[in-house]
Amino acid sequence: MRDLTPDASHRFRLLIVDDQPINIRVLHEALSVDYEIFMTTNGLQALEICARERPDLVLLDIEMPDIDGIEVCRRIKSGEVTKNIPVLFVTGHTSPEQEALGLEVGAVDFIAKPIHPAVVRARVRTHLLLKWQADLLRRMALIDGLTGVANRRCFDDALDLEWRVCSRSGESLGLAMIDVDYFKRFNDQYGHQAGDTCLKTVAQKLRGLLRRPRDLIARYGGEEFVCMIPGASLDALRDISEGLRSAVESAMIPHGGSDCSDVVTVSIGIAVAYPRFGESPDVLMQSADRSLYAAKQSGRNRVLAEPSNGTNAQKPRL
Ligand SMILES: [Mg+2]
Structure with missing residues (x-):
């Protein structure tokens, strides 16, 4: 306490x-x-x-x-x-x-x-x-008790706020959904205490790479994190996310139950949107979620954007 x-x-x-x-x-x-x-x-x-x-x-x-x-x-x-x-x-x-x-x-x-x-x-x-x-x-109330990064409530509020800010400024909004690969197997093999320590380390590694005050890392639930980068292009977001993926891998946490590596890794799905008034950020969340699914399907431990991302990522005619 x-x-x-x-x-x-x-x-x-x-x-x-x-x-x-x-x-x-x-x-x-x-x-x-x-x-x-x-x-x-x-x-x-x-x-x-x-x-x-x-x-x-x-x-x-x-x-x-x-x-x-x-x-x-x-x-x-x-x-x-x-x-x-x-x-x-x-x-x-x-x-x-x-x-x-x-x-x-x-x-x-x-x-x-x-x-x-x-x-x-x-x-x-x-x-x-x-x-x-x-x-x-x-x-x-805004901090995840286990990992010390923002919690989901904080993220939801920040996403709503940034969506409105970006719709006014014409900036893009980038999202990366991050999921620890084979985390259930990690817990089964090493126990829940080791699982908690693993999540803390992953959170620290992710947070350590964000530089700008509006960038946010949050624990979205379970072994899932989310990273929000206002103003990022899809290429910039891909670079940042590749840095996040690599930082987790280089923590070298042994993971005997993983089919994609000997150490703990993450899969990352990314998406970028140009928010518009009256639209909901759910579209962006769903797109990042589909990208994450694709990253998992294609072998994990990688960063992927779903091919259809870009339909909503066209810069609006001002
Ligand atoms: Mg007086």
């Missing part, structure tokens, strides 16, 4: 928002020893800082000119990159109605002015720990 507390060197970052500089100074004195602090007297600037710096927590005044704290909180909570930042209201006179409204727009807590430094520190510490744990769980 992973430790669910941040290590001591982790330095959290807070944003303090209040139209009165004296109030900011008091909070700054209470918190600046333990945290990195951003400050502003202005609600719109607070939103900019949130989007740019992604602080771990916001201490927010309610009564401010221009846009008030309630509106600032509402916008933080509706922003895709800021919605998970906890907001604590710091306020002079709270009515139950105002408190209800604050909670409704997504605040996690209220702190009364004038502030008591020990109380502020304790509340902030609690909410930072909760935020840190929630972030960890969000990350863990």
Whole structure:
């Protein structure tokens, strides 16, 4: 079990928002020893800082000119990159109605002015720990527990996203479906523990070859992995996939049950599409899947594209 507390060197970052500089100074004195602090007297600037710096927590005044704290909180909570930042209201006179409204727009807590430094520190510490744990769980929900690469859920989300991005930009989207050859026989011969170790090694080898931030390797299920390369031509994808195949082979994991080699190998089916609005990425998945089937049929330990790939891989007339 992973430790669910941040290590001591982790330095959290807070944003303090209040139209009165004296109030900011008091909070700054209470918190600046333990945290990195951003400050502003202005609600719109607070939103900019949130989007740019992604602080771990916001201490927010309610009564401010221009846009008030309630509106600032509402916008933080509706922003895709800021919605998970906890907001604590710091306020002079709270009515139950105002408190209800604050909670409704997504605040996690209220702190009364004038502030008591020990109380502020304790509340902030609690909410930072909760935020840190929630972030960890969000990350863990996207990672395959055995191999440490992205899991299928993460891949499905990334594929949908890249499909839309590529349909806007006119880029191609390349997919490689990767399957460990004779993996059932490997498990039967060496046991499931060795099978798990084998999958971890294969995943590390595959991940080690990806260079660009949008490239993704995921465990698709069982002994099947998938690699997504936005912007790749079929030739480029073939080269990358040949590198993946070769990296697994060169790990030299003995496999006495394989009919195609003495060591663990993978078969890879590749496909490229030019995504278009309104189409589903399923077409690309199915094409890569057919290529994988063809690679298996023609002897395994190889990279193959099905001959019909290209019908959907024509560059659209722009
Ligand atoms: Mg104020």
